[in-house]
Structures are given as C-alpha cells and as structure tokens.
Amino acid sequence: xxxxxxxxxxxxxxxxxxxxxxASTRWLERQLNDxxxxxxKAEGYRSRAAYKxxxxxxxxxxxxxxxxxxxxxxxxxxxTQVVRKRRxxxxxxxxxxxxxxxxxxxxxxQLDFMDDSAPALLAEALGGPADLVLxxxxxxxxxxQQTDHLRTMALVEAGALFAAEVLRPGGAFVAKxxxxxxxxxxxxxxxxxxxxxxxxxxxxxxxxxxxxxxVAQGFKGRAD
Numbered sequence: 001x002x003x004x005x006x007x008x009x010x011x012x013x014x015x016x017x018x019x020x021x022x023a024s025t026r027w028l029e030r031q032l033n034d035x036x037x038x039x040x041k042a043e044g045y046r047s048r049a050a051y052k053x054x055x056x057x058x059x060x061x062x063x064x065x066x067x068x069x070x071x072x073x074x075x076x077x078x079x080t081q082v083v084r085k086r087r088x089x090x091x092x093x094x095x096x097x098x099x100x101x102x103x104x105x106x107x108x109x110q111l112d113f114m115d116d117s118a119p120a121l122l123a124e125a126l127g128g129p130a131d132l133v134l135x136x137x138x139x140x141x142x143x144x145q146q147t148d149h150l151r152t153m154a155l156v157e158a159g160a161l162f163a164a165e166v167l168r169p170g171g172a173f174v175a176k177x178x179x180x181x182x183x184x185x186x187x188x189x190x191x192x193x194x195x196x197x198x199x200x201x202x203x204x205x206x207x208x209x210x211x212x213x214x215v216a217q218g219f220k221g222r223a224d
Contacts, residue, residue, distance in 0.1 A: 036204050044081075046077045046081060049204075051204035053083075054082055055203055060172075060200075063132070065131070066132045068090065069083050069087070069130065072134065072175075073113070073138070073155075074094030074108060080103055081103065084104070091128075095111055095118060095122060113159070130166045130168065131168060132172050137159060152177070160189065173216040173219070177199070194217060195217060195219075197214065200212065200215060
C-alpha cells in the first residue's frame with residue numbers, strides 16, 4: 001500500500017511501498033517536501049531548475065535585453081520557460097537527447113549536441129548572433145566520480161566553444177559545472193574570451209548537490 005502522512009512540523013512522509021526501494025522512497029519524500037518543487041507546480045514551470053536560472057539572473061542580469069538565446073540541454077524546458085517569460089520576444093533554440101514537449105515560439109531539436117550537425121542547426125534557427133548561450137548539460141553518470149566529472153566537463157567545454165562561435169560581442173555564457181567549478185584550462189579560455197568569469201551556486205541548487213554554475217559575461221568577440 002502506498003501513501004503519505006504528515007510528520008513533525010507538517011513534513012510529508014512517504015509510506016514504504018512494496019517494490020519501492022528505500023532510495024526511491026527518500027527521493028519521493030524529498031520531492032514532496034521541496035518548496036521549489038511545490039512552487040514550480042504552482043507557477044507552471046516544468047522543473048524546479050527554473051529557479052536556479054531565475055536566481056542566477058537576479059544576481060548577474062544576463063537575461064536583460066537578450067534577443068537570441070540558445071538552451072543546450074533544454075529538457076524538460078524549465079530554463080527556456082524562464083527566458084520566454086522574461087523575454088517573450090526573444091528567439092530561442094534548444095537541443096537535447098531527450099524529447100521535450102513543445103514550447104511556443106521555441107525551435108527544439110531532439111539531437112545529441114555533440115553531433116556534427118547540431119551547431120549549424122542551432123545557428124540557423126537563431127537567424128543571427130546569439131546574446132546568450134545557456135548550458136544545463138550533464139553527462140549520464142556511471143558512478144565513478146572522476147569519469148563522471150570528465151564527461152560532464154567535456155560537454156561544458158564543447159558548449160563554451162560553441163558559444164564563442166555564435167555569440168555577439170558583449171554576449172554571455174552560463175553553464176552547469178560540478179564541484180570545484182570549471183577546470184583551470186576552461187577558466188583560462190573563458191577569461192580570454194569574456195570580460196568576467198564567475199562561479200555561483202544558486203539557493204535553488206540543493207546543498208548536497210555537486211553542481212555549480214559558471215557565468216561568463218562580456219564576450220570579447222573572435223579575432224579575425
């Protein structure tokens with residue numbers, strides 16, 4: 001039998017059900033008691049991750065005035081929902097391996113970003129230089145910390161290279177990285193390409209999560 005009951009302070013507790021592991025029970029209980037999950041449902045966002053972008057933008061202001069945006073790792077669409085709400089006239093293109101329900105006014109490609117055809121498809125959908133490249137990409141974990149870190153950072157580096165190709169001067173790149181932030185080589189490259197490079201962990205990012213975000217602003221443009 002499944003169900004939930006209130007614990008001390010009104011906290012929702014999940015009854016262990018037949019066939020449900022202890023880990024899945026803990027995950028479900030955490031979801032039921034997560035204020036960001038409840039807020040996302042109430043405000044129509046597809047995921048609590050929307051608030052990570054909202055909080056980062058409140059701190060760094062990278063959505064101000066943007067007209068063309070790329071969302072790498074768009075699924076399930078929470079970040080793009082934030083962009084559309086704050087900049088309803090912006091042209092937005094997103095890509096993900098996973099299927100994503102349509103979002104009005106957004107070009108969505110179900111494709112591996114590492115596919116050779118992906119950058120051209122995104123650039124064509126934008127119709128001009130991007131103001132902002134967002135990346136919430138992370139590699140599927142295999143349980144080996146060093147391997148997982150290397151695989152995710154390879155995606156971040158690919159996103160940074162793409163950003164350097166499509167951003168207009170003054171544009172920004174925001175990407176999820178792991179504990180410790182972007183590695184030294186990537187940070188050095190970002191500092192060459194952008195006026196400012198900072199790391200941040202927004203309040204909506206769970207304390208136990210290893211994720212951080214790198215925010216690079218003021219793209220300097222490519223030298224001819």
